[in-house]
Amino acid sequence: MTKRPLFHPATAAELEAYGRQLPHGILLYGKAGVGLETAAQQLAHYAHASTIRILPEYNEKVDTEKGRITIGVVRRLYELVRTKSDRPRCIIITAADTITTEAQHAFLKLLEEPTGNTTFILLCHDPQRLLPTVLSRVQQLQIRRIDRHQSEALLDSLTIKDAATRSQILFIAEGLPGRMTALASSPELLEKEAAKLRQARAMVQGSAYERLAIIQGLKDDRGAALEVVSYMIVLLRREVSSKRTATAETVRLLEQLEAAQVRLEANGNVRLTLAAAML
Template sequence: MIAQPTVQKQLKSIVKLSPHAVLLHGRFGVGLASAAQELALQLTNKPSIVRISPDEKGSIKIKTIRELYSFTRTKQDEKLIIILDEADTMQAPAQNALLKLLEEPPEHVMFILTAHTPQILLPTILSRVQKVEILPISNKQTDLLLDSLAVKDAKKCLQLKYMAEGLPAELTRLAQNEDYFKERSASIKEARGFIQGTTYKKLITSYKIGNDREKAMDLLRDIAHIVEISLKQKPSSSLAGLLANIVFTQEKLLADGNIRTQLLKLSVS
């Protein structure tokens, strides 16, 4: 696993202390799933690992958490590590059920949660987990990863570095999947058009993807990515305000808000 030195130090501390619950959080594409798997394997020589991921509708349901509660009460000789991928996709009922698990953790069980938007989780859950932010890798680490992926073309390297911006999982996927690279290039172009376009063009885009939550979230991530880069190059109060509005819209969509309504509000903000 490629990680910032500070992140590596934190993960080593987790392995040493072995708390009952950990939250790994970071941006989309930073490699939370890989980090969780690597951490689980380091925690014990012969771990029993259970991995819970969102269902086909994109969320972890309360039924799954209740089943997990019963499962963890079964006596086991070996340490049980439960990875909850994208824990921030749980709605309030599922989160409350998880909270009960975290409040009464069996001695042999450790939870590893991952979340790209940890602020969506209940404060009571956040207070019961040890948090580690998985940060983007450095430019030097990015160059080493590109070398390991056998990307030699200078122009392609620059494109990949701009699109992934230190996110190793995203960089790897872009480098290895040409169809995905083309898809992401088109998405970033659309996001740039949303930022620079007229209100009318923004409204058209909002109506076009107003029934697709995944595409809407992808668009918001791309817009945020471009705005963040622009802010680093030249701070601007208007861009900072746009970024705040984007984050607010993302939170509304994650909380199951109406897609088209939220995008329309962003278009005229």
């Protein structure tokens, strides 16, 4: 018996509705680990469609870390859609937010001129990186996090019984079935993430000296710095929401960290950005 994919109930209903009558283009977006690839496959399943995956490339090789979807990739898409298909087909564009601006302009023509029974499914975590003209030509569907009951049930199915481990996984990845499964399956990965969470707590609660030491350790690792900042934001948001009146200092720090997150994502200097927010 095939195991059904795990989605938030509202998302599951929306996927089925779209899958029964696929639009020419649809954007699926959500947090990393929420199941974008799974959602795309589910759409294709409902439509009885074949699938073709398009992935970012770097130095002419598939690379989901450093790669981009370039004008060259889009030109290959033009050739692909010219081939006829007797059955519906879904072209799944993974990491659509890595499409270069030039490539997006070229891709617009494919969206503007529907081709037979072909559907483009774009997957991304940040829709704002796509041109407004691209966004206006696709249906948009947010893949929601699964709810707390579903998250607990997933941990049960993964046989995670230890209360501390369950608590850690839920704090780090509640509602994100892909990430929860990865953490539950790898104690090493869970410890790595837990270490970043400990750094985040120390940054929020520690002295200026402790903060400076952590910043020094993060200065050459933008990815880790962004994750620690994300954890700090979560910690502070929970603190704000748990109190009727948050302190002005907490609110100020939260605002500074949200601004720092934006600067880091825009390739701002890691050490200077963190120091400006925390010291």
